[in-house]
Amino acid sequence: MLVVGGATRIAGSFGIPPYLIGATPVVLGTSMPELATTLVAVFRGHDDVGVGTLLGSNVFNALFEVGVAATITPIVISGAALWIALAAGVVVVACVWPGRQQVLGRARGVALILLSALTTALLTVFAG
Numbered sequence: 001m002l003v004v005g006g007a008t009r010i011a012g013s014f015g016i017p018p019y020l021i022g023a024t025p026v027v028l029g030t031s032m033p034e035l036a037t038t039l040v041a042v043f044r045g046h047d048d049v050g051v052g053t054l055l056g057s058n059v060f061n062a063l064f065e066v067g068v069a070a071t072i073t074p075i076v077i078s079g080a081a082l083w084i085a086l087a088a089g090v091v092v093v094a095c096v097w098p099g100r101q102q103v104l105g106r107a108r109g110v111a112l113i114l115l116s117a118l119t120t121a122l123l124t125v126f127a128g
Contacts, residue, residue: 020124080126088119 007029011021034057041050069075092115095108 081123084119084122084126088115091115 008018008021012018034053037053038050041047041053066075092112095111095115096104098104
């Protein structure tokens with residue numbers, strides 16, 4: 001609650017649109033527990049737990065939480081933001097597909113980080 005409230009007030013004072021507030025500082029603040037859990041699991045050799053934590057959290061957020069929110073009140077999203085998010089989602093699925101070797105290496109990790117930065121930049125320009 002503090003992260004969301006603080007980020008909304010600070011970003012709003014700079015004139016940042018609400019969608020971008022939710023897509024950047026709030027996402028970073030609310031994703032830190034998953035990142036910490038995943039890093040600890042991976043460093044201890046439990047890669048499957050780390051990946052399961054991230055995938056489970058994201059699937060839950062995308063399906064259940066958005067579903068509940070949309071059931072309570074309609075969610076309005078601009079066309080540009082929708083298409084940017086959907087395109088990024090398709091590219092992410094392609095990047096995390098393990099293939100024959102069943103390994104996600106550093107190159108894909110860097111690609112995903114760059115995709116995150118690109119998606120945020122595109123959302124800032126076109127959805128803001």
